[in-house]
Amino acid sequence: MGSLFEMPWLQDGGFFDSGLCNTMTIEILMVIGFCLAAYSIVGNDVPQTLGTFISSNAHRPWWLLWLYVSSILTAVLLYGWFASGVGDASYGRLNTIPFPKDGVTWLYIVPPILLIILTKYGIPVSTTFLVLTIFSPSSLGSMLTKSMMGYAVAFLVAIVVYRFVIKQISIHFSKTRHEPHSRIWVGLQWVSTAFLWSQWLIQDLANIFVYVPRAVPLWFLLFAISVFVILLGIILYRRGGAIQNIIDTKTGVADIRSATIIDFIYATILLVFKEWSNIPMSTTWVFLGLLAGREFAMAMHLHEVNKYKTSRNVSKDAMKLMFGLVISIFLATTLPWFYHAVSGR
Template sequence: MPSKLQVKKSLLTTYYQFIELIKQERLFLIVIGISFFAAGFAYEYAKIAMWLGFMFAAYSAIANDSIQTIGTFLSSNSDKKWYTLWLYIGGIFLATVSYSWFTYSGDVSHQRLATDALAEAPTSFTFLQIAAPIFLLIITRLRMPVSTTFLILSCFSADLSGIIDMLGKSMLGYITAFTVGIIVWVFVSRWISSHFVGEPKPYWGVIQWITSGTLWSVWVMQDIANVAVYLPRSLNTYQFLGFVSFIFAGLGVLFYLRGDKIQEIVTEKSHTTDVRSATIIDFIYAILLFFFKELSNIPMSTTWVFIGLLAGREIAMSMMDQDGFGKSYKRTFKLVRRDILYAAIGLIVSIILAVAINPDINAEIMQMIGM
């Protein structure tokens, strides 16, 4: 049993660590406080709330979700100027949403919001609908790769079936990516170990930029719905310019910060800073997202696909690491377990928000559990 003196020292240490954390995050906490205040003021004014919610969602979703697609791009191009990377990725974003806007009569979501549960643009808002992206900002600051699809779109789903459809497609995405990750890396792990040595050839950089650009474009087709859900389903010219300008600027901030806290989710995985390994990850992820994009218009969690792919990859690499087999497996399962836990936390928060916002969903859940 620890003595009273030891307990006091432990409590004091914890207290000082907490105070230090508050000092370090003071600016962030101030921004969060102001954001909650703004959400509380604006949610009753639909036209203001619409754009405020969009701005919160745009930055929080891109800061959390897009790191899945440009995270490896950032980590393997750390020697490049941030604005060079920003202009490249930002240009692809502009081209991708512009194509959707022209092709689908003002819809920037590539028809991901055309499902029955999300087809109608909101004409009024609740406080929690506007504040949902703020919760996502907090979770992102804690380095949790949660699903913005669940956290934001579930707040606007007209019924429980829409959330169940998103959940089913996302779980299928995780299982598929996990399986593909294991199969691919079991076959290529030894080849990578023997061939990916020394400095990569210059052409690998070109291949990776093309692959990352393709992946980013497919991700935008899937996940931009999480941002556009606040806005009219058909944007006029001025609304479209406001939409793309804000997100383009937000991407600039993200690249200037080099991904910020959530980037550690990528860099802590094995060999993601090597341009060759990063290119393979991006290529497979792009194929998976394109497959699910074509499968149906139902929105899905790209986060679950991403962590499934990385989990399968890490396990396969552990299987092939005969020298450090036990130690490697222990580290791998710790990372996989943590990522799944964070994704589950995001799902639970999403369901709580959906139930709090939509009484019809609450009633459906109560009916399902027999209450």
């Protein structure tokens, strides 16, 4: 039986040369790692990105939301793959993170499994740190710097916007949240979701495609799209899962108008950082920084928002981020050593 990926593009930096005795094992682990990463990252990150969309459209059938976000995902992946000219679906985010020269081993399978466990308990850890640091520990510093800047920028932007720019608007939203909303807001929210969802995909697809060579064939891209669409269906059928609880605790996210503004700000920040550099960053940090700044700003002028509760929720989210960072650093420093000790390599 030939290699799983035995085609002309396997040679010279393609998937793998079929002459290697362990090629099939490596390639199977590669596909397993890709699928596990897709499952764990979609489960952890997608509710953070589409959380406000899910909350404010709770009255709509899940399959309608599923068809919408799946069509955007398909368009983003196909465009990125064709536009790269070399079959790179990660939008160049992996240029500084080389594919392991010995291929994917069980060492790289551990992070997505751990991520699945953490997601089950509703812990919004950074998939960027947890997954990519295993492939390139030396990139942790640059990724952490960019992510911390993302959190700080998102926090400050939210404070300024919600405290000074749209203070009266947010008060109006709070007073009229139970009244019927204009269809214009429905259209704006779906547009903002498309904008945000596409920017998130461009940033975080690298966390999944890191498990395969930087150039993938069209058939594998179609396989990847199928996997993502199925997983999106599961997430939306479950209305976001455990991570969705974090979004639902934030003030007014079920209001389609508030959700629209959050999504536009979040997407704009991701767009700015995308243009800044190709270094991967944690979208989770940006998202929670935005929500934290918004909560503090709204607590300053909305009497119904408890300042103590706001501080407690923001602190809990920050602690979860730090917990995920500590785990990422621990894995990046200990797993390679353990792997070499066990395998004798």
